[in-house]
Amino acid sequence: MEFSVFVKLTARQTEAVTMHVAATTTATKFHQDVCMRLNITDQKERTSLLFGSHSLTSRTSGILDDFDIISGSNITVCIEVSGGSYNDERYIHPSVKKSQGKCIFLLVENDTESIRVEMPCGHPVTPVGLAGYVDDQIKSGETKIKCPSCQMEWKVSEIIKRGLTQSEREALEQGLTKNNYTTYRECPKCGITIKKTDTGVKMDCSFCKSKGTSFIFCWSCKKEWKNKGSSYDNCGNDSCGLDKELQKSLDTCQMKTVDKISVPKIRVCPKCSKVIEHRDGCRRVVCPNKDCSTEFCFICLKVSDKGKRFPCYDKPCKSAASRQTLPKK
Structure with a gap:
């Protein structure tokens, strides 16, 4: 029998991701599914799931029923960190190729002293320039980091290898997790989580449609779409704060x-x-x-x-x- 549990990235988070699981689901499988759902698979080995006094990780044996996890249980994702001295120096992985080309961010004209490395797409960057660009992308709400020259997506692991400090790495990982989480909403009718793929707010639930009961709702106020006209950005609900959100x-x-x-x-x-x-x-x-x-x-x-x-x-x-x-x- 399946039931629903709620997973939060932080203890203070007001909205949680609903996941449908079976009591016989193994802790290892559930941990893997949570990381995929929250787009943090690159951090799986450093995460655990907290429920009461229990900690579920990829190394935990048993099934959910063994931990008294039932329908409606609230589970929090915990990121593991190392204690001791804090090393915030830049480290470039030995597998990364050095470059003699001009950094695409060009922080200093005719810079010949800074180390330049190749990104996976071949474009040269300096670690400092890369860190600054990544920080700007995170603050702008981007859910993926792409090369500004060719638009190739850079994997997080490849960015980290190219000289990010520990604090910059944490800001990148946590920032992407937060930005990606804001692209999900639950369908008010069926409860299935939907990922937002563009700037529109008129959402047509594909799961409801597959069941023969089409349901269209507003991404902003989560209410059924009332506007029967041609508008794609005005749901017709008087209480909707969409205008304020769009203006922002x-x-x-x-x-x-x-x-x-x-x-x-x-x-x-x-x-x-x-x-x-x-x-x-x-x-x-x-x-x-x-x-x-x-x-x-x-x-x-x-x-x-x-x-x-x-x-x-x-x-x-x-x-x-x-x-x-x-x-x-």
Whole structure:
């Protein structure tokens, strides 16, 4: 028989991840499933699961029933650390290739003294430049660390090998765990945990749909989607704090370079207010809302009109439009 338990990354965390398990599930299997669910498999050997006076790790034998874990039990993830002296020096793993190329972060012009190493994609970095870039990505809420030059995803283990200090490593691991956790919500109807894959807030539960009972809900307020119109960002619930949440994203999102001009990476369509994140390519974008499909410039936000291209289509933009303010309803 299956039942539900709640797993938290920290004791003070207000929301927990619901996991459906069987009483006969082994402690080893449960520990492995938790690490996969929370995206911390790279830290599995340093984690344990706390329940009452029990500590479940990958080395623990027995099944969940042996530890008196029942439906509704609350389990906390614990990260193991070593005691003694704290070594915060940079260490580059012997397997990492050195490089003579120019660091892609270029902290100092014509720097010939700093050690440079190759990332898995081949681009050269200095350990200090890499650490600074990783810190910026974590603070910006990124769930993956990618090369800014080629967009190849860098594994955490490969980043650590290239000279991160102990404190920088901990900030990276804990930051990614926290950022990834915020991309999950439970379907209010069936309880299945859903991962958010884009900037939209209109969520269609695939599990409910597979059971023949389609259920669409709002990512922000977790209530059933009431708006039957074309909006993808307004659920229609009066109590929803979505506008405040979206405005915060527009006000604080990371800047990026598009056609040599620095712009916010998140905009809203000038016509329908669909939230859009610029991933790659030039400034010309088309609103993904099928009921809108407006073509506009991501830099100056000027739109196409009556079948014509937007005004700056064939000439460079001189300046970027400021961060946007959501229109009042």
